[in-house]
Amino acid sequence: xxxxxxxxxxDYLRPLDLSLIGKARREGLVDLHVHDLRDFAHxxxxxxxxxxxxxxxxxxxxxxxxAEAMNSLGVSGQAAAAARxxxxxxxxxxxxVLIVPGPAGRLLTQEFARELAAQPWLAFACGRYEGxxxxxxxxxxxxxxxxxxxxxxxxxxxxxGEVAALAMIEAVTRLIPGVVGNPASIVEESHxxxxxxxxxxxxxxxxxxxxxxxxxxxxxxxxxxxxxxxAARERTRARRPELLGQSAVEEVPDLELRPAVxxxxxxxxxxxxxxxxxxxxxxxxxxxxxxxxxxxDVRRALARWSTWVVRDAAGxxxxxxxARAHEGLWExxxxxxxxxxxxxxxxxxxxxxxxxxxPVSVTSIALITGAASTANQRRYRRAGYRPSPSxxxxxxxxEGTVEFVKRVAALPELS
Numbered sequence: 001x002x003x004x005x006x007x008x009x010x011d012y013l014r015p016l017d018l019s020l021i022g023k024a025r026r027e028g029l030v031d032l033h034v035h036d037l038r039d040f041a042h043x044x045x046x047x048x049x050x051x052x053x054x055x056x057x058x059x060x061x062x063x064x065x066x067a068e069a070m071n072s073l074g075v076s077g078q079a080a081a082a083a084r085x086x087x088x089x090x091x092x093x094x095x096x097v098l099i100v101p102g103p104a105g106r107l108l109t110q111e112f113a114r115e116l117a118a119q120p121w122l123a124f125a126c127g128r129y130e131g132x133x134x135x136x137x138x139x140x141x142x143x144x145x146x147x148x149x150x151x152x153x154x155x156x157x158x159x160x161g162e163v164a165a166l167a168m169i170e171a172v173t174r175l176i177p178g179v180v181g182n183p184a185s186i187v188e189e190s191h192x193x194x195x196x197x198x199x200x201x202x203x204x205x206x207x208x209x210x211x212x213x214x215x216x217x218x219x220x221x222x223x224x225x226x227x228x229x230x231a232a233r234e235r236t237r238a239r240r241p242e243l244l245g246q247s248a249v250e251e252v253p254d255l256e257l258r259p260a261v262x263x264x265x266x267x268x269x270x271x272x273x274x275x276x277x278x279x280x281x282x283x284x285x286x287x288x289x290x291x292x293x294x295x296x297d298v299r300r301a302l303a304r305w306s307t308w309v310v311r312d313a314a315g316x317x318x319x320x321x322x323a324r325a326h327e328g329l330w331e332x333x334x335x336x337x338x339x340x341x342x343x344x345x346x347x348x349x350x351x352x353x354x355x356x357x358x359p360v361s362v363t364s365i366a367l368i369t370g371a372a373s374t375a376n377q378r379r380y381r382r383a384g385y386r387p388s389p390s391x392x393x394x395x396x397x398x399e400g401t402v403e404f405v406k407r408v409a410a411l412p413e414l415s
Contacts, residue, residue: 001119001176002031004096005165006069007126008048010034012162021170024179032169037061040068049129058130066125066136070098070144073123096121098146101164102131103157105150108168112151114374116168117175124168126161195236195243198228221407225384255346257353260307260320265298267317268309272298275336282372283400290334305333308353310346321350323357329394329405330358332367351383355406363408366394368401380404 005013013034016022024030038046049059073096097119106112116122123146125132140146153164174180201212215227236243260268276290286292293301301307301322310319318338324331332354337347355365367385369376377387385404388394395403 002121004033004073004123006035008037010036040065061132063133063136096123098123098140098148100125100150101161102150103152105152108151113171116172124165128160195232198231222384256311260309269298279370283370319346321354323354329364329366330362365406368403371402
């Protein structure tokens with residue numbers, strides 16, 4: 001990812017040479033260029049501000065230096081790269097997303113940070129004083145063709161955009177693959193699924209009369225996942241109850257869950273294509289099996305898998321999951337929920353149903369999901385699944401996927 005930051009205080013950005021972000025820069029994962037706005041002011045005082053029209057306190061940053069700075073980003077960025085010994089000069093993306101930190105903007109959330117992390121090029125305009133002349137935003141959008149985002153850290157005011165830019169850059173760049181050493185730490189942290197993170201513990205197990213919860217020392221990954229999910233909900237309810245409205249599961253009423261029959265095949269084909277469109281976009285591949293299978297493929301799969309479907313009160317097929325025994329384990333697949341019913345607990349219910357029907361001899365349940373599908377991976381981790389080491393996968397390898405496994409001590413027989 002390329003980052004450009006325009007500021008009147010370039011030294012403010014020096015902390016980006018430290019820690020994981022500094023390491024990412026040295027390894028070429030992040031290409032950062034900091035530009036001094038005063039280099040684009042042409043009077044002897046290098047003036048970048050003036051009094052506001054209409055009166056009022058404070059000063060407003062003038063448009064001309066900003067226009068020149070933004071117009072030159074591509075040139076100055078390449079020149080800066082070329083000036084570094086041994087650095088390769090790459091053609092920049094057609095346009096950066098222009099981020100302007102400010103209290104009047106869109107709130108930076110974890111979801112928004114993930115969206116920005118997918119961009120190849122971000123440019124930050126760090127305002128000072130009372131702000132930047134509004135015509136700068138118009139010039140950036142209308143004349144330069146930039147997507148302009150005014151972004152806020154929260155409902156408070158800072159002296160300038162540099163502190164906010166530091167926070168935003170760290171929030172975004174740590175989501176770039178390879179920046180954080182252990183990707184799992186990103187999957188399970190606060191706000192990754194709308195809730196605060198569960199409490200954390202390390203050694204020693206007993207400290208000043210306070211014990212680590214017994215379940216965390218049990219080695220039972222399913223019970224640990226359940227405990228962490230419940231602890232995350234309780235912590236969110238106590239500290240940030242407003243988040244529960246965004247993440248709390250709303251049960252879907254009047255659903256019929258039953259085994260699939262051949263007549264369900266046409267609707268299953270439509271549902272899987274609908275559900276895997278996002279997966280194809282994320283994986284940058286439109287040849288993944290759920291998108292290329294035809295009706296005959298779905299019918300043949302019904303004969304090879306135990307498949308269950310869910311219909312709503314109107315008879316619409318809105319969810320499905322399938323499972324089968326495979327070399328001593330229980331393989332779960334094609335877990336899908338209609339887009340308008342997601343985040344309401346239906347996927348969890350389908351997964352639990354498939355797990356509960358596993359043979360009593362099974363000690364492991366396995367599934368595969370997209371290697372780039374971080375949202376799916378978070379859901380499976382919360383359900384107690386963990387990625388298999390690449391050298392010890394249990395299922396046949398499928399390009400672009402990762403395997404997750406849930407160990408179970410024993411499953412009860414169904415009466």
